[in-house]
Amino acid sequence: MPDATFLDSTELVLNMGPQHPSTHGVLRVILKLDGEKVLGTDCVIGYLHRGVEKIAENRTYVQFNPYVDRMDYVAAVSNSLGYCLAVEKLINVEAPPRAQTVRVILTELNRIASHLLWLGTHALDIGALTPVFYCFREREEILKIFENYCGARLTTHAFRIGGLQYELYEGFEQEVKAFCDMFLPKVAEYEELLTNNRIWVKRLQNIGILTAEECKQYGVTGPVLRAAGVRWDLRKAQPYCGYEKYDFLIPTRQNGDTYDRYLVRMEEMRQSVRIIRQAVEGIPDGPAIAKVPKVLKPPMGEAYVSIEAPKGELGYYIVSDGSTQPYRVRVRPPSFVNLQALDRMVRGALIADVVAVIGTLDIVLGEVDR
Amino acid sequence: MIRAFLKRVFLVDLFEGLRVTFRNQKPKYIYTEQYPAQRPKVAERYRGAPRLNLNPETGEPLCIGCNLCALACPESLIVMTSIRDEKTKRKTMNTFLFDTSRCMFCGLCEEACPSDALELTQDFELATYTREGQIWDRKMMEEGPKPTRYKC
């Protein structure tokens, strides 16, 4: 019989991040380990805290708009859309149909761009080097459309309260259609590279399982929730921007593991292309921006508006005290809430799985820390 | 069962992946930009270095000194003073300071400008050797940045 003290292992505390390449930014995770097994985690966040909510209280409604782009900087258009919708709700203005359609096109393009960045970096974390180049190549096409449309690639500031600032440029429709035609075969290409790849499957299947019940407990939304089998998408549940007009499916899977989340996001990209194709066919004519007073003074009140961002439910809770500046802006960031489930997902797993799980959560630290 | 075994032995999934990789190896798929030698063409609406436009006919500044850009700026980085022209009784811009180090190129100042004087141009090379160099005065705003052009 071997000596019991020989087998007795001590807990090891390992610090991962904030400069670790697979933490997708400046996330620091303190891991409690027993050998290679994770006993517990503690996330240290806030390295990118810029106090967006405090800034909002010191800016006018219009001036705060560019700041929201800097929270989830890979999906800036979604952030901007959520904020504009929330303020529009407060002042009781609805964007004209043309603006709504263009908003849908741009946010869906942004969803694809966000998922592409996720796919590339996630595959890179797992050890697949090739997809990141292909993903960035396709993402570049989307960024070119953004640049042509509004002059910026990442922090777009594309939407204004009440509609759009910029008219569509000549050839927008053709470029978007050409992108859709080009992109669909590319998704199949990524799937060819990864879906049946033995290493990919072994590294992802049954890793970081989060059941539907746990998802609801932790408030986890977005593809993570859908991979656990809950058919819930705010675009369908509480449609905004005319999403009810478009025919698309909400992809779901049953297992709730990392592999399922990968499949859900791949299918979501296809569905986004489907929405874009429908939207770009019928961009209505008309004004691009509703009549909004130059000095925006929403009446005293409050509103919570949320949209389906690529990462999950992105909500804005704005309190107005009747002045030109918001009294309080609260951002409900999907990444922040989703990250909380990390501890539950990696407990009992191996260190290498932590990397996979952080990747699959698709967090953007700019949004976690705000 | 045997199928799966053979697939595993002959590394089928590996070769499937390699097929995709080789499909993308054509020499015509080259995306590298030879940046300093060939400058990329940015979009027409690109929001880059700010510029104060002059009237092309008279060479007079278009700016009417209304201060709207400074009010619109979320970062309050524009500081301008204006004086009243004794002859024409019009307000004219006197000094203009634009702190590009704090600018996030949101374009709100450009939108606020009633006379198309302030414009965010397609220049994107804004690096300077000092922090103070990032603060542009009126002369710099009218002339625009002069980045080094490399001959390659």
Place this chain on the structure above:
Amino acid sequence: MAEEKPLPPKPAPPKPPATMAVIPWQAELAARLKDRFGDRISELSSYLGQNFAIAQPEAIVEILEWLKSEGDFDYLVDITAVDWPKKPDRFELVYILYSFSRNERVRVKASIPEGFRPQSAAGVHLTANWLEREVFDMFGIEFSGHPDLRRILMPEDWQGYPLRKDYPILQQDEHWVHENVGIESGQ
């Protein structure tokens, strides 16, 4: 403000000129809430089509529990607070709930004075853990019974609560910045 009715023993504050134009929330759920909690819910209103209940701070966790089991509001979207320094009850806690089966949102709000320690909701919804930590970090509201109440976004030994209204935007913990960053000021 209309939804800011103080607790009964306190004198009524002078009504500010502008108020939130709320309409009563009339639904089956509202009636059931009123039945169940009676006085502990002071107002059930709706603004811009969004329903909210104003409750006594002591009853919040009980209401969340009841809404979860009876009303099927199984997803706690967000916890946040709003600072109203001029009101007798300085902070307003806001809980945003969503029900997957009803596809409905409801907000539960409560006003608390400074120093009041509301009960933590982490026992009802696990997601409240980090959300309450953030509220503590930003407003200094301590939740009693919270499993792990530490600062989350700001450094652990930071002094002051940034989202309070008496914390100007340029203010910072000079001592902390000096000690840890080695510069005089962050601006």
